[in-house]
Amino acid sequence: MGSLIDLNLFPDPIPDPTTSTAAAAAAVTAIVPKIEPKLEPLDEPPHQFPHFSSPNPIISFNSQPNTPFSDPNTDPNALSQTPENNSTEENDVYSEFYRVSELFLSAFGNQSGDVHVSDPDSRAIVPVPAENQLSVDVVSSSSRRRNARSSELVRITDLKLEDQRYFRDVVRRTRMLYDSLRIFWVAEEEKRRGGLGRQARGDLKAAQVLKDNGLWLNRDKRVVGSIPGVHIGDLFFFRMELCVVGLHGQPQAGIDYVTASQSSNGEPIATSVIVSGGYEDDEDRGDVIIYTGQGGQDKHNRQCVHQKLERGNLALERSMHYGIEVRVIRGLRYHGSLNGKVYVYDGLYRIIDSWFDVGKSGFGVYKFKLIRMDGQPEMGSAILRFADNLRTRPLTVRPMGNISFDISMKKEKVPVFLYNDIDSDHTPLYFEYLVTTVFPPYAYYQGGNGSGCECVSECLDDCLCALKNGGEFAYDRNGILLRGKPLIFECGTHCRCPPTCRNRVSQKGVTNRFEVFRSRETGWGVRSLDLIQAGAFICEYAGVVLTRDQAEVFTMNGDKLVYPNRFAERWAEWGDLTRIFSDYVRPAYPSIPPLDFAFDVSRMRNVACYMSHSSTPNVLVQFVLYDHNNLLFPHIMLFAMENIPPLREISLDYGVADEWLGKLRICN
The missing domain is CATH 2.170.270.10 (SET domain)
Structure with missing residues (x-):
C-alpha cells in the first residue's frame, strides 16, 4: 500500500479571549462565503438533472430481455434498491490509509501553537490539533454513507505496482458501469418516446443512480494531486463522469476546491481546474497556462463586472501559497464525440503566480500562472492534436518510421x-x-x-x-x-x-x-x-x-x-x-x-x-x-x-x- 498523507491539517483560527462566545460565533458565520460556481460555456446547464419524485429513485432491472431498464413510474414490479456497501478490498485499502494517518498524526502529538509554513513547496504538511481530529471509526463508517463530500485533504504517494493495478481496475469498472447505465437509460427513453422528443440525458441519470448507490469514488476524502487509477490522457465525454471518478467534483464549476467553511483553518484550497477556453483572457500554451479566475460574467459569458478574490479565486491563491498542486482537465471541442466535446486529464500543475489585471473587456480579472510539473507522461490533449494531424498529414508530422x-x-x-x-x-x-x-x-x-x-x-x-x-x-x-x-x-x-x-x-x-x-x-x-x-x-x-x-x-x-x-x-x-x-x-x-x-x-x-x-x-x-x-x-x-x-x-x-x-x- 502506498503512502496516504493527510493534508487537511490546518488548525482552526485561535479565538480572541476578549471576544464573547456569541460574538465569535457570529464572526465565524459572517465570513462564510456564498458559493456561486463559475459556469463553463462548453458545459450543459445544471438544471437538466433528471427529476425524481423521491430522493432515492426506485429503479428495477427486470431480467426479461425486452425490459432491461424499467421505468419506476410505469413498472409495477420495480424494486427499491439499497446502496451497496464498499467491497472488502476497498475496506482493506482505506484501513491501511487510516493506520498510516494515525502514525503520521501521532508524530505531532506534542506540538501546539500557530502553524508556520516556511517553504511554499512544503506540500502543506502541518500538525493537526487534537480537537480537529476525527476518530477512525467515525471516518470509516458514517462519512461514507453521507451524500456530502468530505473536506479531508490527502495526497496519495508511492503506490506499489499491485496497488496501482487495484485502483486502475476500480476506476475501470466504475467507468464501465457508468457507460452501461448511460447507454441503457438513453435506449429505454428513446423506446418509450418512440424516437421523438429531446435526447435523454443519460449521463445525468447514470451519475445520479451511481451516487444513490454510494458508488462515486473519492467522496470520503479530497485527493490532492493524482487520483489513483486515473491516468494522464484518460478521456471523458461528460462532466458528470469526472465527478463519478473524483477527478473534478463540480458538475458545472471550473474550479473544484474545499470551501472556507469546511477547511480546518478557514481558508479554501483548490484541487483541480477545467481549462476550456471559456474566458477571453485565458492563455493556454500547453505546459504554461494563464488561467482566468471565476465570476463577473453575464449569462452570455461576457465579463460585465470586476472579479473578487473569493471562492475559487481565493482557493487558487491559497493553493499557490501552500505549494499545493492542482489537477488540470482540458475541455476540447472534438468532432466525432458524443456531444461535440471531450475532457482530457493532462496532469498536475503548480500555481507559481497570481495577480489582478484589466481584462480585454475592461473589467478587472484575477489571473493565475500554472506551470506543468516535470516527470509526467505526455499531455492527452497534445496526443489528440497529434493524432488529428497524423490522419491528414502523416508525412509532415511524422516523416520517419512509416x-x-x-x-x-x-x-x-x-x-x-x-x-x-x-x-x-x-x-x-x-x-x-x-x-x-x-x-x-x-x-x-x-x-x-x-x-x-x-x-x-x-x-x-x-x-x-x-x-x-x-x-x-x-x-x-x-x-x-x-x-x-x-x-x-x-x-x-x-x-x-x-x-x-x-x-x-x-x-x-x-x-x-x-x-x-x-x-x-x-x-x-x-x-x-x-x-x-x-x-x-x-x-x-x-x-x-x-x-x-x-x-x-x-x-x-x-x-x-x-x-x-x-x-x-x-x-x-x-x-x-x-x-x-x-x-x-x-x-x-x-x-x-x-x-x-x-x-x-x-x-x-x-x-x-x-x-x-x-x-x-x-x-x-x-x-x-x-x-x-x-x-x-x-x-x-x-x-x-x-x-x-x-x-x-x-x-x-x-x-x-x-x-x-x-x-x-x-x-x-
Missing part, C-alpha cells in the same frame, strides 16, 4: 497504417490481408440459412431477428453494444431490411483508422488514430477456420493458430449491472455450444491479429452470426470496453494458457 499507409490494400473502408521506428522488421507486409473470416463451405449449410426478417424500412422490437436475440436488439440506434451476450444474431442476407438497419453493426467492417506499430514491450501492437467510444465496434478477428484434425496438423508444422474457445468471456462484464440491481440476470440466451475450431493466421490475417494480450483489456470478444445460422462457427467480433483515446494501445484477453503447451491461445 512503412505503409494501408496494409489492407484498400480492402478495408479506411486505411490501416504500418509504423516501425524501432528496427527494420516489416513482417506484417508479408501476410495477405483478410477482411473477414473464411469458413468451410459446409458451415453455411449444416446450420441452415433459415429465414430473415420481413422488415422493410427499419427492424422493430417484435421482428424475427429480435426474437432470435431473446426479444431485444443488441445495439442502440448509434450502433453501440448495449450489453454483452453469449451470441448476437444480426440481420443478414435473407432479411429485407436495408443496410442502414440498426441490427447490422459488425458486418459493416472497420470504420476507425488503425495503425499496426512496433513496440519494445509487446512486439507488434495496434492503436487507433480515432477516438473510440465505449461499446463501439472495432473490427473482426479474422482468420481461416480449421477443424480440430486440421489444427493438429498445422500445429505440428509450426503454423500460428488462434483458438476462439479460449477467449476470456469479457462480454459478461459489459452491461453487467449487478452492483446496481439485485434482480439483474446475466444474459444466457441465445446460447452457443463449445467452439471446436481454430483460426489459421499464418498466411492470411487482419489488423486484429496484432493486438496484444492483457489481463485488463480495453476490448472484449463478442460472438456474432449474420451470414449463416450455424452456431458452431460464429464470427469473432471485437468491441470497446471503455473510451479508447487516439494512439493508446488496444489490447484483448486471449484467456488462460494452454494446459499442455503453457502458451496463450495465439502462438507469436
Whole structure:
C-alpha cells in the first residue's frame, strides 16, 4: 500500500479571549462565503438533472430481455434498491490509509501553537490539533454513507505496482458501469418516446443512480494531486463522469476546491481546474497556462463586472501559497464525440503566480500562472492534436518510421497504417490481408440459412431477428453494444431490411483508422488514430477456420493458430449491472455450444491479429452470426470496453494458457 498523507491539517483560527462566545460565533458565520460556481460555456446547464419524485429513485432491472431498464413510474414490479456497501478490498485499502494517518498524526502529538509554513513547496504538511481530529471509526463508517463530500485533504504517494493495478481496475469498472447505465437509460427513453422528443440525458441519470448507490469514488476524502487509477490522457465525454471518478467534483464549476467553511483553518484550497477556453483572457500554451479566475460574467459569458478574490479565486491563491498542486482537465471541442466535446486529464500543475489585471473587456480579472510539473507522461490533449494531424498529414508530422499507409490494400473502408521506428522488421507486409473470416463451405449449410426478417424500412422490437436475440436488439440506434451476450444474431442476407438497419453493426467492417506499430514491450501492437467510444465496434478477428484434425496438423508444422474457445468471456462484464440491481440476470440466451475450431493466421490475417494480450483489456470478444445460422462457427467480433483515446494501445484477453503447451491461445 502506498503512502496516504493527510493534508487537511490546518488548525482552526485561535479565538480572541476578549471576544464573547456569541460574538465569535457570529464572526465565524459572517465570513462564510456564498458559493456561486463559475459556469463553463462548453458545459450543459445544471438544471437538466433528471427529476425524481423521491430522493432515492426506485429503479428495477427486470431480467426479461425486452425490459432491461424499467421505468419506476410505469413498472409495477420495480424494486427499491439499497446502496451497496464498499467491497472488502476497498475496506482493506482505506484501513491501511487510516493506520498510516494515525502514525503520521501521532508524530505531532506534542506540538501546539500557530502553524508556520516556511517553504511554499512544503506540500502543506502541518500538525493537526487534537480537537480537529476525527476518530477512525467515525471516518470509516458514517462519512461514507453521507451524500456530502468530505473536506479531508490527502495526497496519495508511492503506490506499489499491485496497488496501482487495484485502483486502475476500480476506476475501470466504475467507468464501465457508468457507460452501461448511460447507454441503457438513453435506449429505454428513446423506446418509450418512440424516437421523438429531446435526447435523454443519460449521463445525468447514470451519475445520479451511481451516487444513490454510494458508488462515486473519492467522496470520503479530497485527493490532492493524482487520483489513483486515473491516468494522464484518460478521456471523458461528460462532466458528470469526472465527478463519478473524483477527478473534478463540480458538475458545472471550473474550479473544484474545499470551501472556507469546511477547511480546518478557514481558508479554501483548490484541487483541480477545467481549462476550456471559456474566458477571453485565458492563455493556454500547453505546459504554461494563464488561467482566468471565476465570476463577473453575464449569462452570455461576457465579463460585465470586476472579479473578487473569493471562492475559487481565493482557493487558487491559497493553493499557490501552500505549494499545493492542482489537477488540470482540458475541455476540447472534438468532432466525432458524443456531444461535440471531450475532457482530457493532462496532469498536475503548480500555481507559481497570481495577480489582478484589466481584462480585454475592461473589467478587472484575477489571473493565475500554472506551470506543468516535470516527470509526467505526455499531455492527452497534445496526443489528440497529434493524432488529428497524423490522419491528414502523416508525412509532415511524422516523416520517419512509416512503412505503409494501408496494409489492407484498400480492402478495408479506411486505411490501416504500418509504423516501425524501432528496427527494420516489416513482417506484417508479408501476410495477405483478410477482411473477414473464411469458413468451410459446409458451415453455411449444416446450420441452415433459415429465414430473415420481413422488415422493410427499419427492424422493430417484435421482428424475427429480435426474437432470435431473446426479444431485444443488441445495439442502440448509434450502433453501440448495449450489453454483452453469449451470441448476437444480426440481420443478414435473407432479411429485407436495408443496410442502414440498426441490427447490422459488425458486418459493416472497420470504420476507425488503425495503425499496426512496433513496440519494445509487446512486439507488434495496434492503436487507433480515432477516438473510440465505449461499446463501439472495432473490427473482426479474422482468420481461416480449421477443424480440430486440421489444427493438429498445422500445429505440428509450426503454423500460428488462434483458438476462439479460449477467449476470456469479457462480454459478461459489459452491461453487467449487478452492483446496481439485485434482480439483474446475466444474459444466457441465445446460447452457443463449445467452439471446436481454430483460426489459421499464418498466411492470411487482419489488423486484429496484432493486438496484444492483457489481463485488463480495453476490448472484449463478442460472438456474432449474420451470414449463416450455424452456431458452431460464429464470427469473432471485437468491441470497446471503455473510451479508447487516439494512439493508446488496444489490447484483448486471449484467456488462460494452454494446459499442455503453457502458451496463450495465439502462438507469436
